[in-house]
Structure formats: C-alpha cells, structure tokens
Amino acid sequence: MRIALVSEHANPLAAVGGVDAGGQNVHVAALAAALAERGHEVTVHTRRTAPDQPEHVSAGPGLTVEHVPAGPAEDLPKDELLPYMPAFGAHLARRWAERPPDVVHAHFWMSGLAALAAARDLGVPVVQTFHALGVVKRRWQGPADTSPPGRVAAETDIARRAHAIVATCRDEVSELLRMGVGHERIAVVPCGVDLELFRPDGPIAPRGPAPRVLCVGRMVPRKGLDTVVRALCRLPDAELLIVGGTPRDDEAVRLAGLATACGLTGRVHLLGSVGRAEVPALMRSADALVTVPWYEPFGMVPVEAMACGVPVVASSVGGHLDTVAGCGVLVPPRDPRALSRALLDVLGRPELRASLAEAGRRRAVTRYGWPRVAARTESVYLDVLAGRGARVAVAGG
Ligand code: UDP
Incomplete structure (x- = not known):
C-alpha cells in the first residue's frame, strides 16, 4: 500500500523531550518505519519548522518524511498551528492529486482537519488517531488549557467523518463513545515499544547506593x-x-x-x-x-x-x-x-x-513490539479499504 501519515506538529525526525515533542513523535517515527518494513511505501507529512529543512528526506527504505510549508518556517507551540491548517491541507491536496495514497492516517486532531480536507475529493479513506482528546484535556486543565476554543467540536466532527478511528487504549474508546462515535468505526491498537532498544540487558547508567x-x-x-x-x-x-x-x-x-x-x-x-x-x-x-x-x-x-x-x-x-x-x-x-x-x-x-x-x-x-502494532494497524487499513469499518478489537490492550 501507499500510506500517508499526517503529523502536523510531531516530526518523526525531531529530538523529543521538549514541551511539544514526545510520544507522538516517537509513535509516528516507529509506526512509519515498521509499516515500511512490512513492504509499504510510507510518507510522513509534517510541518516545516526551519527554512533549511529539505522538502523530502529519505528516512530509510520505503520511508520518506515530507516537510510541508504551512505558516512560518520556525518552531511554534502546537496550540498556535490551527490558522495554518488550511495551507497544510491545500499542500496535501496538491501532492495527493499528483499521486494519491491508498490510505491516509492522521495523527492529532489538526492533522485530521488537514487530511480530511485534502482527501475529500480524491475518495481516499482517512484513519484518525487523536493521541489526546480535547474533552479530556479541558476536563483536567480547565482554564490552563491553551487549545484553540473550537477543538472539542472539531474533534467530534473529525471522529464522525473519518473512515475509522484508531484509539490507543480502552479508556479512549469510552471517551469516543461518549462523543457519539459509533463503536463499529473504532479499533484499539496500542502504541508500541522498540524491543531492540528497551531490553533488560545493556549498559546501566552510573549510580550510588541510594534507592x-x-x-x-x-x-x-x-x-x-x-x-x-x-x-x-x-x-x-x-x-x-x-x-x-x-x-x-x-x-x-x-x-x-x-x-x-x-x-x-x-x-x-x-x-x-x-x-x-x-x-x-x-x-x-x-x-x-x-x-x-x-x-x-x-x-x-x-x-x-x-x-x-x-x-x-x-x-x-x-x-x-x-x-x-x-x-x-x-x-x-x-x-x-x-x-x-x-x-x-x-x-x-x-x-x-x-x-x-x-x-x-x-x-x-x-x-507491544512495533512489528505487532504495525501489523494490527495495517489490518485496520485493509478493513477500511474493504469497506468493513474498523471492527472494534480491544482484546490484548
Ligand atoms: N523521551 C526521550 N527523552 C526525553 C524525554 C522523553 O526520549 O528526554 C521519550 C520517552 O522515552 C518516550 C516519549 O519521549 O518515548 C514520551 O512518550 P509518552 O507517551 O510517555 O508521553 P507524551 O510525550 O506522549 O505525553
């Protein structure tokens, strides 16, 4: 399959650990690599954040990262990116009109907005992973939540329009059901872990006797x-x-x-x-x-x-x-x-x-090994392409 992953703020090539760079960057990078490993042609579309970033970066066999010009070519907080999503979506629409992907997988709600707008006239299915839901963030952060005011309504709309939602845990399924998403369009596929890197044997950082x-x-x-x-x-x-x-x-x-x-x-x-x-x-x-x-x-x-x-x-x-x-x-x-x-x-x-x-x-x-997670993600894509919905599959976390 030709697979387009859209990840507007989380660049798989970026260093993680900053305020807006964490699990989603790691997730998109590892999922893209594991899908390419399975023989798919994968492109990750992410916003250009520096003037010297090349438009295309080959990140391994079958895997390309495309830096999308949308807004200033500088790092911006993710909660300030909404105004640039129409430009992001227009760029995707142009790229996909030239060479349509078989399936699009959007990560985070603003990627969903851009991806759905770009895929609309091409008939390409869009799978959505939210990574975080505005309704949960608002519940916990209240006035400290810096998300754009329309986030919750936009997420509800994206959840209705996407061909399938990939939730990463069962708790998210409960939230999605409360938002009115039909269970037949939700699949649960967890995030993964790099089992080559994260293993019990290997170097141990120096330490003293204190627990x-x-x-x-x-x-x-x-x-x-x-x-x-x-x-x-x-x-x-x-x-x-x-x-x-x-x-x-x-x-x-x-x-x-x-x-x-x-x-x-x-x-x-x-x-x-x-x-x-x-x-x-x-x-x-x-x-x-x-x-x-x-x-x-x-x-x-x-x-x-x-x-x-x-x-x-x-x-x-x-x-x-x-x-x-x-x-x-x-x-x-x-x-x-x-x-x-x-x-x-x-x-x-x-x-x-x-x-x-x-x-x-x-x-x-x-x-949680990435090969297993990628295989389960691929089966969601295949179900969507076959018109079977996402078939909720929650067993095994
Ligand atoms: N991480 C890292 N270096 C750091 C801080 C975090 O590599 O200095 C990685 C961490 O190992 C994990 C990811 O960033 O892979 C954080 O993901 P998590 O889902 O725990 O949190 P999120 O950032 O999505 O809220």
Missing part, C-alpha cells in the same frame, strides 16, 4: 512530577532523577523550588532531556520508574520501562489501565501519600520488584 526513582517525560504540569517530589519527602533515603525538558522550563523551575522547600536538595536531579538511545541505560539504573500524570492518552514511558524489566508505579488513568494494570502498581493521580506508600513497598521488597520486572517485561514483549 533510585526515575521519571521520564515532557516537562509539563499534567505529568504530575510535583506529586513525585512530594512523595519523596516520605522516603528517607531515595533519590529522584527527572529526565525531560530543560532546567529553564517553568515547570523545572517550579519543581526545583519545591524540592528545596521540601528539604530535598541534593536528592532531586533534573537532568533535562536526553536522546532516546540514552533512555534505556537510565531506566535500567532505576529501582522503580514512576509516572503519575493527571491523565494519559497512552503513556509510552511505562511500557519502555517494562520492556527494560524495571518495576513501574503509575497513576490509574488512561492507557495505564491497559498497560500497567496487573504487572505494575497503580495509584490515584495527585496523591503523594498513596505514591509514597506504593514506593516504600516496591523499594523495600526485592522479591516484589523481581516479580513486577518479570511480569512487565513479559507483557511488553507479548503485546
């Missing part, structure tokens, strides 16, 4: 890092490593201040973002990986830690209910006391850590 708790992710309030700092106050000798963002981010400054106020100077280390290749060694050096966001559309980080054989403590939200439940420890979000109790248990019981490590690794290997 080590690790957090990895974008430096934004909803990731709940303040909850982890507060929980650390109740763990007498553990250290906390936080990977992601930069020390200048508002959230990093807030966390550093909180650590000082809690008397944790020297025990909380803000490392900034690190390249993907360095993440597994850091994970392997930890006694526990903690991720306690307020909400989480999927959450690749806990699955990466599971693949490394590292015990996971996660908030009981979103994708974690599929991925971590039963092979990690779930705690309520925004509850430092519950988190510190869970961590005292995990850090104090080597046999519990060993069994969580084994169960997590087994689940990561059996469910």
